[in-house]
Amino acid sequence: MSATEEPLNGVDLAAVAGLVDRIRTEPAAASTVWSAEVTWTGAFRSEAQVRGFGPLRSDEPVGLGGTDTAPNPVEQVLAALGNCLAVGYAANASVEGITIHDLRIKLEGNLDLRTFLGLAEANAGYEAIAVDVSIASDASEDQLARLHRRVVASSPVGHTLSRPVAVRIDLTSTAN
């Protein structure tokens, strides 16, 4: 790649390689901490702040008691999974020398509302999530199948959802 050439898929592989090198010599660099802070803004509306970015607004549909001004939290989970898979495809395709022309990811999740509504004491979350990936590229079917396996095997949000995470929720501060 020359200095003026656009990198494959626009991906800065040198930055990723630099991180890989750093982790090889300093394994602790692989341990990362991510954070967000949510502020309730009334009714079922809230805003999540991540670093210095604009707030991620949340609401619920009217049928669920909300005012329907933004995607709801379970939709946000699907969005996060799709966004994560997009990074995985872009990263792994670039490593493999595959040019991606188009990449679209459709996600659907099934959720039983009874536990959330207090009608049951069971799983309040997604029972299943189905993802359909549609890609246009210069790769062969075999290359794409291998790419797909790599992406699925290394997706941070995919693993977060498919494996149990130790979630600790504490009420740390109260005031009247």
Added chain:
Amino acid sequence: MSATEEPLNGVDLAAVAGLVDRIRTEPAAASTVWSAEVTWTGAFRSEAQVRGFGPLRSDEPVGLGGTDTAPNPVEQVLAALGNCLAVGYAANASVEGITIHDLRIKLEGNLDLRTFLGLAEANAGYEAIAVDVSIASDASEDQLARLHRRVVASSPVGHTLSRPVAVRIDLTSTAN
């Protein structure tokens, strides 16, 4: 509540009660399907579309090879969890007659980058997520402790993360 009075915490409990009544007579109404569609927009950037709302933009920090224009997918997961807990507090507090004056939720997650970077074949996702909830309300400590237990026991995103979800990811359409 009179017609002109603001409902407790702004929450439309009548809509929630209507849904509960409907599910009691028509259990299938509890089965919901949520969806999102993600479009890759180059490098590690993508946009998630949920219903008719503006896109949820995603990117990665520069150190991870991105262009740092938006929260990344694992940060979006924390945002979704915090937004979900905010709904849970608002809903359950309103049912209990508790007025919430202020509600803030701080979230942190620990993630080992090695699997995502191809340096290991292990858990690419969050190992642990810690959430600190800070609430100002007119409730007693006992009421708040009970409220907290109810929220944690019925959080759709909380359960989605703490339990394994059947995630199926298919490469359904390819073109060269």
